[in-house]
Amino acid sequence: MNWNCTFERVAETASTNDDLLNRWRAGELTHPVARIAYKQTAGKGRAGRTWLANPQDSLCFSLAYPYPGSPNELSGLSLCVGLALISGLASALDCSEASLFSQGLRLKWPNDLLLNHAKLGGVLIEGRQTNMNEPTWMIIGVGMNLRNAAALEAKLDGRTHLQVGSLDQLISEKSVLPEIDQIWLKLISALENVLTQFEKTGFSHFRAEWQHWDAFYGQPVRISAGLQPPLLGLEQGVDDNGALLLERDGNLMTIFAGDVSLRAQE
Template sequence: MPLLCEITIVAASSVLSPLGFALLRRLSDGQLHSGEALAAATGVTRARVSQILRASENAGFTLERVRGVGYRLLDPVPFLDRDAIVAALGNAASRLKIEVADSVDSTSTELLRRAARQAVDRQVLVAEWQTAGRGRRGRSWTAVAGGSLTFSLGWRFEQGAGFLAGLSLAVGVALGRALDAAGFKDVQLKWPNDLVYRHCKIGGILIEISGDALGPALAVIGVGLNVRLPPKARHDIAQPVTDLASIDRERALDRNRLL
């Protein structure tokens, strides 16, 4: 008797919950996991597991349900993992404080909030999901859980804001060089803060500076990269966009190494 299966897009209301992320991380190996095993691992009922997975509809994951067997992701991708990021950075990791969050409103907004009560110099905050990602001039930034790389870095400068006018350009050039070294050729910087590939946007930079006019100053450097955008996300963005997966369709992309 053939197995009955159902393929849906994994959803969450407007925000993936921590429990939703916990379930998706367990499904990220691409193997079938029974509802019973998922429930035991997360401390909820099987009915709750089914409810959470059915409730996730804007995250862009393709989920298969095989009746009587379990669930799996048809297009599994490595989730962000702090240990993997630290390992990829090697000795450079010791100079940074790295934090991985499942969900925040905006990595830059969160670092700016923290800066009001503590030092955020050399702090890196990377998130799977941003509920209110921000771009230049108040524009929103569309991020896809599992398919985007969104992070912010706090950096203290002894100079004031007036001496940092070229920071956005410097960051853009550095990102372009990093992508080139990673094998993604011909990514260009479009002034003042866009990364483009063949006239399509692939990433963006947002820099916010605070501090004394003559220094010191704090720069919160926000970066968003499209790694793997599903068709719905492309449709919702009001400009031509592309992603790293489209540049190199043969490569298995690991955002932990890319960061």
């Protein structure tokens, strides 16, 4: 990818993903575009869910990324984005990735960033290829909680047992978080590095690194998808394509991307 990225800042929009998707549908995208909104009124999560965020307490942005290959080669992209977020956060907070790991930062398949098993951030990837002679445009949306985790958790209004984490929990009481723009730019820089490597090697290059950050590796888990009965087993990481591996009765089952929720067994 020729990384000639345009950076856009808007005070408010419904959804940065929708903004860029609409531009893609209109044939207006020609190079990468990173778009941040300081307030989103209709932010999106996976499977049509709403991404809840408080202005000033959250970072919400999207990146329009033209992948030059086939859509079939994009397996594991959301996992690589998670690794880029970790790298970008380490740079923004001026600390090592090992320090973030020791404080409980982890990744949850296929697209969540966790802090001590509380949700710190999420990734939503949308888009597709218009025709075989054009790149596959992927709109990578990122939402991250910066501060006031308790207020964000209260905003869920009892609709879920989800715990919420925030970035300020990773810094000392005497420190302050960098400005939103500074964090955003560090994340975009990390995404550039990871996506450039992903174009060359696909996900297999990142497999071992991702499993290092896997929040549930080797643990008993419960996986549910839609109306199907939940699956219980041991989570054994991912394969070279980024699919989840679940061990059941001594056999490995491959779980592909979809509306899948993963929880540790209680």
